[in-house]
Amino acid sequence: MAARIVHIITRMVLGGAQENTLLTCEGLHRSRRWHVTLVTGPAIGPEGELIRRARRCGIHTIVVPDMQRAVHPVRDARALASLVSITRRLRPDLVHTHSSKAGVLGRVAARACRVPAVVHTIHGLPFHPYQKAAYNALCIAAERLGARCSDRLVCVADAMRRQALDAGVGSPHQYVTIYSGMEVDAFLEADRHRERARRAFGFAEEDVVIGKIARLFHLKGHRYVLEAAPRIIQRCPRARFLFVGDGILRETLQRQAARIGVADRVVFAGLVDAARIPEMIGAMDIVVHASLREGLPRAVVQALLGGRAVVCYAVDGAPEVVLDGVTGRLVPPRSVEELADAVVELAADPARARRMAFEARRRFTDRFRAETMVRELETLYCSLLAAKSCAPPV
Numbered sequence: 001m002a003a004r005i006v007h008i009i010t011r012m013v014l015g016g017a018q019e020n021t022l023l024t025c026e027g028l029h030r031s032r033r034w035h036v037t038l039v040t041g042p043a044i045g046p047e048g049e050l051i052r053r054a055r056r057c058g059i060h061t062i063v064v065p066d067m068q069r070a071v072h073p074v075r076d077a078r079a080l081a082s083l084v085s086i087t088r089r090l091r092p093d094l095v096h097t098h099s100s101k102a103g104v105l106g107r108v109a110a111r112a113c114r115v116p117a118v119v120h121t122i123h124g125l126p127f128h129p130y131q132k133a134a135y136n137a138l139c140i141a142a143e144r145l146g147a148r149c150s151d152r153l154v155c156v157a158d159a160m161r162r163q164a165l166d167a168g169v170g171s172p173h174q175y176v177t178i179y180s181g182m183e184v185d186a187f188l189e190a191d192r193h194r195e196r197a198r199r200a201f202g203f204a205e206e207d208v209v210i211g212k213i214a215r216l217f218h219l220k221g222h223r224y225v226l227e228a229a230p231r232i233i234q235r236c237p238r239a240r241f242l243f244v245g246d247g248i249l250r251e252t253l254q255r256q257a258a259r260i261g262v263a264d265r266v267v268f269a270g271l272v273d274a275a276r277i278p279e280m281i282g283a284m285d286i287v288v289h290a291s292l293r294e295g296l297p298r299a300v301v302q303a304l305l306g307g308r309a310v311v312c313y314a315v316d317g318a319p320e321v322v323l324d325g326v327t328g329r330l331v332p333p334r335s336v337e338e339l340a341d342a343v344v345e346l347a348a349d350p351a352r353a354r355r356m357a358f359e360a361r362r363r364f365t366d367r368f369r370a371e372t373m374v375r376e377l378e379t380l381y382c383s384l385l386a387a388k389s390c391a392p393p394v
Contacts, residue, residue, distance in 0.1 A: 002035040003385060006090055008083065008106035009098040010069055012040045014048035014274055015215065016298040017123035020156070020180045020373070021098050022050050025059050027181075027374030034381075036060065037090055039083070041067030041102070046246045047215050048271050062086060069101060076105065083109035093390050094119065094381055097146075100126040104142045107149035117384040120146060121154040123180070124295040124316070125163055130219055143169045151384055154377075156180040157296035157317025176380065180296060181373030184365055186278045190306030193282030201267050201283060207240045208347045211284035211308075213277065213299040214291060216247030221290025221313065224336055226253065229262045231340035236347045239265065244280045246271040281306040286346050286353065289313065292333055296320060301368050304328065304360035309353030311342040327360035 007025055012018050021038070028034040037060045043049030054061045064086070066079040079101075087095065087109050094117040097106035103120050110118045127139040147153060147170035154176055155161045161175045203209050210232070214220040222243060232239050243253070243266065250268065257263040272280060277299075281287065287303035289312040296317030303310050304321065310328035312318045313335075322328035329342040346353040366372060 002033060003094065003381070003390070004035045004037070004090060004092040005381070006037045006039060006087065006092040006095045007098065008039045008095065008102045010041050010067060010100070010102040011043050011045075012038075012050040012054065013043050013045060014050065014271070016180065016295070017099055017121075018050050019182065019274060019298065020121070020123065022054055023181055023183070023370040024096075024374055024377060025054060026057050027370060028378070029057060029059050031378075033378070037062065037092070039064060039086060039102075039106070041065070041069075041079070044068060046248070046271065048246075048273070050274075067102060067105065071101075076101070080105045080109060084112055087113040087115065093117065093385060096121070096377075098123060100139065100142070104146045107146045111149040116388040116390050117381070118150050119152045119154060119380065119384070120150050121156065121178075122160045122164060122295065123156055124293060125160060125167075127167065128293045130292055140167050140169065143167070147171075147174065150174060152176055152380060154178050154380070155295070157320050159317045159320065160295055163316075178373055178376045178380070179367055180298060180301075181370035182298060182302065182368055184305055184369045186275075187281065187302050187305035188361070188365070190278045190282040190308070193279040197279050197283035201242060201269070203240055203242075203283065204238075207238050208236055208286070209240050209242055209284045210286045210288055210343060210347075211242040211244065211280065211303075212288050212290070213244045213280065213302070214289070215245045216243070216249040216253060218249070219292045220247075220249075221292055222249065222253050223256060224290045224334065224339060225288050226256050226260065226262065226266070227336045228340040228343070229257075229265065230260060231337065232343050232347075233262065233265060235340075235344045239343075239347070241266040242269060242280070242284060243267065244269045244272050244277070277302060278306060281308055284308055285350070286311065286343055288339070288343060289318070290339065291315065294318065300328075301364065304357050305365060305368070307354060307357045307361065309346045309350075309357050310360075311339060311346065313339075321360065321364060325356075327356050327363065329356075
């Protein structure tokens with residue numbers, strides 16, 4: 001008899017945590033060992049959505065309208081009541097939560113309903129140096145509560161475990177690192193899209209295309225890339241920039257590009273279906289990741305698998321895949337001059353840049369396969385269910 005697994009996430013927009021959750025649900029759904037339900041809030045905002053793909057795959061999907069990202073005590077209380085009702089009705093053997101809001105509400109609901117096993121994945125911690133201390137204190141308190149309701153805390157990078165433990169979230173024995181999986185093969189073939197993708201954006205073959213793949217949102221670091229652009233263009237006259245993604249900062253960033261005189265060098269590709277990301281990488285020569293907070297940036301891994309050089313801010317889990325001078329270039333967060341220098345360095349030596357990317361491909365291809373992630377999660381689920389005297393599926 002299949003074990004009942006419920007995955008709970010705040011929203012299924014186009015993003016790393018959401019793709020991780022979707023691929024996990026799809027992998028489990030293909031096996032007869034598990035009966036999978038996905039519970040999510042509405043996909044509100046300009047970042048796209050993955051709910052339709054989940055349903056097309058046959059995954060039982062429930063949308064909880066009150067479960068939204070912003071803190072709202074009344075709405076959050078209603079969301080918690082909905083999660084308790086859903087959990088009681090589904091009677092899962094294991095609940096696996098993702099993201100901060102759903103992570104806390106989902107784990108509290110699971111414990112209230114006496115679900116045998118509860119797992120939470122830390123894709124990125126909600127507390128960080130770039131927000132107010134009072135809000136950080138609230139987030140840490142919520143994460144400590146969630147940890148007390150958890151059997152295991154899965155981290156997508158070792159850095160997440162260190163940061164969580166430093167904040168007093170959970171105990172060391174609760175943590176396990178399982179790297180976020182992705183559909184690797186499509187990225188290994190990114191080069192076959194190069195000519196067509198560059199032509200579609202108006203890039204010439206001799207242009208050096210510097211790409212960034214991220215939502216146009218706070219802390220994603222687009223402003224630093226734009227600030228570095230004049231320095232890069234001065235030393236690399238054929239430099240062009242390609243921003244893939246959409247979000248609330250699009251007009252702000254377009255105005256910034258115009259103000260500093262690089263608007264004619266920057267292409268805003270807008271929202272792109274996840275299946276087209278390998279094509280976007282194919283159009284690029286160098287990928288820049290200037291985010292100030294990530295668990296482990298999927299765009300960096302995808303670029304490296306696609307054979308593209310990467311310049312990345314040294315934050316959170318990034319140094320676990322971008323080994324400076326070996327698989328890419330790491331620079332200090334918020335830096336502009338160092339960012340520009342690293343981009344120009346790779347642009348001036350494309351053979352070295354490509355060697356770095358292919359070294360990363362050699363090291364990380366199997367580690368980041370979705371199949372590897374699902375297999376490791378299944379092992380975790382089985383061990384937890386066995387320890388709880390719930391016979392794991394065979």
